[in-house]
Amino acid sequence: MTVIAAVPTSGPGASEQFEQLYRSSAADVYAYVASLLRDRTAAEDVTALAFERAFRRRALFDVRRGTPRSWLFAIARNAALDELRRRRRSGALLHDVADTSSEFEDLDPDLADRRLLVREGLAELAAGDREVILLKFVGRLSNAELARVLRCSESNAGTRLHRAIVRLREVCGVTQ
Amino acid sequence: MSRNELSAAEREELDALDRIIAREPVSERHLELAALVDSVRAGAQRMDPAFAARLDAEVAERAERRRHRSLTPRLARPGLRRIALASGGLVAAAVAFTIVISSGVLNGSHTPTSENSPSGTPLIVPRTPSATAAPATSKRSPTIAAPTAGAGAGASNFAASPALHGAARLVHKDSTLTLATSPATMQGVANRIVAATERTGGVVASSNVAIAGAASHASFTLAVPSGHLDHLIATLSALASVRALNQSTNDITDSYNQEQARLADNAATRSALLAQLATAATAAQQATIQKQLNRLEARIAAEHREIARLENQGHTATLAVAVVAGASAAKHAASAGPFTTAFNRGLHALEAILAIALVALAIVLPFALSALALWWGVTSVRQRARERAMRTA
Numbered sequence: 001m002t003v004i005a006a007v008p009t010s011g012p013g014a015s016e017q018f019e020q021l022y023r024s025s026a027a028d029v030y031a032y033v034a035s036l037l038r039d040r041t042a043a044e045d046v047t048a049l050a051f052e053r054a055f056r057r058r059a060l061f062d063v064r065r066g067t068p069r070s071w072l073f074a075i076a077r078n079a080a081l082d083e084l085r086r087r088r089r090s091g092a093l094l095h096d097v098a099d100t101s102s103e104f105e106d107l108d109p110d111l112a113d114r115r116l117l118v119r120e121g122l123a124e125l126a127a128g129d130r131e132v133i134l135l136k137f138v139g140r141l142s143n144a145e146l147a148r149v150l151r152c153s154e155s156n157a158g159t160r161l162h163r164a165i166v167r168l169r170e171v172c173g174v175t176q
Numbered sequence: 177m178s179r180n181e182l183s184a185a186e187r188e189e190l191d192a193l194d195r196i197i198a199r200e201p202v203s204e205r206h207l208e209l210a211a212l213v214d215s216v217r218a219g220a221q222r223m224d225p226a227f228a229a230r231l232d233a234e235v236a237e238r239a240e241r242r243r244h245r246s247l248t249p250r251l252a253r254p255g256l257r258r259i260a261l262a263s264g265g266l267v268a269a270a271v272a273f274t275i276v277i278s279s280g281v282l283n284g285s286h287t288p289t290s291e292n293s294p295s296g297t298p299l300i301v302p303r304t305p306s307a308t309a310a311p312a313t314s315k316r317s318p319t320i321a322a323p324t325a326g327a328g329a330g331a332s333n334f335a336a337s338p339a340l341h342g343a344a345r346l347v348h349k350d351s352t353l354t355l356a357t358s359p360a361t362m363q364g365v366a367n368r369i370v371a372a373t374e375r376t377g378g379v380v381a382s383s384n385v386a387i388a389g390a391a392s393h394a395s396f397t398l399a400v401p402s403g404h405l406d407h408l409i410a411t412l413s414a415l416a417s418v419r420a421l422n423q424s425t426n427d428i429t430d431s432y433n434q435e436q437a438r439l440a441d442n443a444a445t446r447s448a449l450l451a452q453l454a455t456a457a458t459a460a461q462q463a464t465i466q467k468q469l470n471r472l473e474a475r476i477a478a479e480h481r482e483i484a485r486l487e488n489q490g491h492t493a494t495l496a497v498a499v500v501a502g503a504s505a506a507k508h509a510a511s512a513g514p515f516t517t518a519f520n521r522g523l524h525a526l527e528a529i530l531a532i533a534l535v536a537l538a539i540v541l542p543f544a545l546s547a548l549a550l551w552w553g554v555t556s557v558r559q560r561a562r563e564r565a566m567r568t569a
Contacts, residue, residue, distance in 0.1 A: 022235050027223060034221035036566075044227045048234065055238055081562035088565060118212065119219035127566050137216040140197050143190070151559070155181070162186050165193075165212070174208065 018058060021068050022051060029076045032134045036080045036127065046083050050076035070145035073135060077149055121172035129164035136161055346432050346486065349402050349493035351423040353409060356502030357416035359392040365415050365499055366394045372411045376404040381494075394499040405493040412497060414520040419500065432486045439479040446472050 029050060034043035053075050061071055107115070122130055135141050135149060147157035168174075182190070192206040196213050223231070357365045366385045373380055378400030385394040400408050409421065449469050456462040 016239075019235060019239050026228070026231060028220075030223045031220035040221070040224070043221070044224070044231075047223075048231055051231065051235060052238075055235075078562060081565045084565040085561055088568070114211070115215045115218050118215035122216060122219065127568075131566065133216060134220070136193070137197070137213050138220045142194065158187075158190055159182060161193075162182060162190060165189075165209075168212070168216075172212075174212065 018055060021054075021072065025069055025072055026051070028139050029072065031138045032073065032131075033076055033080045035122070035130055035134045036077075037083060038123075042083055042087075046079045047076065050079045053079065066148040067145055069139070070141055070148045073139055073141065073145075074149045077131075117172050118168070121168055124171045125164065125167055128160070129167050132157075132160050132164045133168060345427055345429045346490035347402070348426045348428055348489040349405050349423070350426065351405065351409060351421070351493065352496045352498070353412060353418070353422075354420040354498045354500065355412065355416040356419045356500050359387070359389055359501045361416075362387055362392040362394060362499060362501060366396075368415050369394075369396055369398075369412055369497055369499070372408060372415075373398045373400060376408045376411070377401050378404065378408065378495075390501050392501045394497075396495075396497040396499075398495040398497060399492050400495060402491055402493040405495060408495065410521065410524070411517070414517045414524070416499065417502065419502070428486050428489055432483065432490070435479055435483045435486065439476065439483065442472055442476050442479065446476065 026047070030043060030047045033046045033050070034040065037043050037046060050072070054072050057075070061068065065071075066074075122133065125133070132146065132150065135146055141149065143158050143161065144154050146161065147154040150157055150160070152160070189206065189209065192202045192209060193213070195202050196206070196210045202210060355365065363385065366383075370380055370383070373396075378398050381397040381399050383394070383396045386392060398408070409423075413421075446469065449465055449472065453462060453465045453469065456465055
């Protein structure tokens with residue numbers, strides 16, 4: 001599990017540590033947000049917004065209430081859900097993320113098939129299940145961090161995660 | 177099994193998942209899960225290089241701005257903890273300052289030249305020696321005997337004090353204070369009452385101390401400069417338990433002004449009679465005028481005495497102190513030294529501050545709770561809307 005020091009709000013190391021958090025999380029945050037929004041442009045906007053908010057609110061970060069990574073993902077989640085609400089209110093159409101299946105062309109055919117299958121299975125999942133899998137697999141959050149982001153108990157987060165994995169297996173036709 | 181409970185196998189799988197994510201080895205039967213994690217990660221959306229570069233630049237620029245600001249010599253923005261500490265320090269300093277001031281440690285001889293009367297109008301306190309003059313009477317009475325100064329002044333050196341107009345008022349203060357202390361400490365309290373009275377520039381007009389076990393009692397009639405009355409009451413209150421405190425004021429400004437007006441009229445009449453006396457043609461006329469002048473001089477002298485008496489009433493307050501024996505007062509050690517007295521006064525000051533704080537809290541709390549409830553409601557509604565958006569995504 002990636003361990004990142006608390007985000008200091010002042011002092012000479014503050015900017016460096018925020019940059020470290022950014023470098024270790026930016027790609028994961030983007031992947032998570034993109035899976036929620038299914039729109040590349042919106043995902044970029046929301047990712048940028050999330051980091052901007054995190055930078056502005058770093059003074060409010062409390063290390064006793066979670067890790068910087070879970071704090072960052074919670075900010076990104078709220079921003080993404082606000083974007084979804086805005087879209088629902090304005091009736092804006094969702095644009096699916098561009099097809100990137102060609103990126104698996106160089107791989108072994110079986111592996112490429114499997115990855116495509118998982119990607120499609122993930123897309124078929126309910127948003128809640130997809131979210132919890134992305135937070136765990138890509139975001140690399142612990143169950144406690146997951147609970148913090150999803151605003152539920154740790155045991156509930158574990159249950160939701162396990163059920164999401166089971167559903168992903170089902171839609172992918174994978175047997176354990 | 178509750179909804180949130182997982183079986184042992186499921187928990188084991190989640191543990192294996194944590195190991196997979198931490199890139200630690202797992203058993204063979206969890207390799208499928210490892211492959212699933214790998215596939216999900218591999219299939220995750222990646223940032224467009226152009227966007228990644230833009231975001232990098234934005235974050236770097238923001239961090240650089242912050243770094244530049246932190247290098248620029250300026251006052252650091254205080255954190256919440258620092259603000260809380262500074263506020264606490266200020267409050268503590270204010271409390272300490274209040275205690276010191278109220279206990280008179282900084283200035284033992286408090287000599288105000290004026291103070292506000294209970295009605296909010298200024299009380300005139302003269303700077304003449306008569307302000308602290310001892311009253312002539314020895315029995316307990318709110319009436320202060322007039323000093324002889326001025327009473328015997330002849331009409332020739334007549335000089336009327338100015339009448340009081342507008343907000344300037346002459347007020348007589350009369351207070352009674354009942355203290356309770358243990359019989360053993362009765363004498364000590366009595367001694368301290370006398371000492372405190374003399375320290376504030378007052379005098380003991382009469383006193384009666386009887387030490388007789390449970391029936392011990394003491395009574396004092398004190399005359400103190402009006403401006404020092406509150407200070408003296410505070411000092412005496414710290415010596416023993418306060419059973420009762422009554423304070424009354426009597427505005428004597430009108431009486432004073434009337435006497436002044438009468439004095440001015442009589443002085444004018446006297447001047448006229450003196451002029452007539454100088455031009456009187458016969459001895460009979462001179463005798464008649466002289467008789468009138470003598471009567472007038474007597475009236476003027478009486479008016480001088482009355483004015484002086486009223487002034488003295490305004491300048492000197494009376495305080496009747498009764499000390500009774502009471503078991504509950506044992507905690508008030510009469511033998512308390514100046515530091516104990518200061519401590520007691522500090523406690524009184526703290527009580528006052530606490531009372532003010534409680535009133536402020538009573539005012540602020542409903543608003544704060546309303547704001548909190550509103551914030552909580554808005555946050556809950558927004559969060560629910562977000563979860564709804566997630567479900568319908």
